[in-house]
Amino acid sequence: MQMLRLLRIVRLIRLVKMIGPLYSLALGIAEAMQGMFWVLIFLFMMLYTTAIFTTRMIGPGSDLLFEGEAAQDSDIVENREMFTTVGSSMFVLFESMSCWSLMQFVPIFRLYPVIRLLAVFFYIFANWCLLAVMTGVVSEKMLATREKMRQEETGTGNLEIAGEALAQLGSALAELFSKADSDGSGSISREAWLQLVLF
CATH class of the missing domain: 1.10.287 (Helix Hairpins)
Incomplete structure (x- = not known):
C-alpha cells in the first residue's frame, strides 16, 4: 500500500515536469533555497x-x-x-x-x-x-x-535552424552533383568538377 502512495508521488513529479510553468516554478524555488x-x-x-x-x-x-x-x-x-x-x-x-x-x-x-x-x-x-x-x-x-530556461530554449531553436540550413545545403549540393554526373556513375570527372566550381 505504501508503494502505491510512493508511485503517486512519482506521477506527481512527472506531472510537474510536463507542465512548463509549474516546472519553472519548481526550478526557481529549488534555486532560491540557497x-x-x-x-x-x-x-x-x-x-x-x-x-x-x-x-x-x-x-x-x-x-x-x-x-x-x-x-x-x-x-x-x-x-x-x-x-x-x-x-x-x-x-x-x-x-x-x-x-x-x-x-x-x-x-x-x-x-x-x-x-x-x-x-x-x-x-x-x-x-x-x-x-x-x-x-x-x-x-x-x-x-x-526563467531567463536561463528561455536561453536554453533559444539555443535549442538555433540548433534546429542550423540543422535545417545544413539539410537544405546538403540537398542543394546533392542536386548539383547529380547534374554534374552526366553518366550516372555516382562520381564526376575533374573537368566536370572544375566546371561546377568555377561556373
Missing part, C-alpha cells in the same frame, strides 16, 4: 536573540519588571506564561511575526509602554525587512531560472 537558507539562518538568530531577551525580561522567572498588583493581573500572568523558556519565546515571537498581530501583548504594553516600542521595532524588522528580503530572493532566483 539564498533562502541564509535568510532563514539570520531570522533564526534574530528570533533566538530576541527570545533570550524576552524570556529574561518578561518570563515568569523574571521579577525585574513585574512587581505588585499589576503583576498579578490574569492577562499579564497569561502573557508572561508565553515566555517561560527560550523555545516557547521563539515560537511566540515567530507566531506574532507571521500572524501580523501584536494584540495579544496589549496587557503588557499597557503596563510598560516602552515594550510596545521594542515590539514595533521587532515587528518592522522581522516582517517588513526579513520577509521582504526572502520574497526578493525567491523572486530574483525564479526570474533568473
Whole structure:
C-alpha cells in the first residue's frame, strides 16, 4: 500500500515536469533555497536573540519588571506564561511575526509602554525587512531560472535552424552533383568538377 502512495508521488513529479510553468516554478524555488537558507539562518538568530531577551525580561522567572498588583493581573500572568523558556519565546515571537498581530501583548504594553516600542521595532524588522528580503530572493532566483530556461530554449531553436540550413545545403549540393554526373556513375570527372566550381 505504501508503494502505491510512493508511485503517486512519482506521477506527481512527472506531472510537474510536463507542465512548463509549474516546472519553472519548481526550478526557481529549488534555486532560491540557497539564498533562502541564509535568510532563514539570520531570522533564526534574530528570533533566538530576541527570545533570550524576552524570556529574561518578561518570563515568569523574571521579577525585574513585574512587581505588585499589576503583576498579578490574569492577562499579564497569561502573557508572561508565553515566555517561560527560550523555545516557547521563539515560537511566540515567530507566531506574532507571521500572524501580523501584536494584540495579544496589549496587557503588557499597557503596563510598560516602552515594550510596545521594542515590539514595533521587532515587528518592522522581522516582517517588513526579513520577509521582504526572502520574497526578493525567491523572486530574483525564479526570474533568473526563467531567463536561463528561455536561453536554453533559444539555443535549442538555433540548433534546429542550423540543422535545417545544413539539410537544405546538403540537398542543394546533392542536386548539383547529380547534374554534374552526366553518366550516372555516382562520381564526376575533374573537368566536370572544375566546371561546377568555377561556373
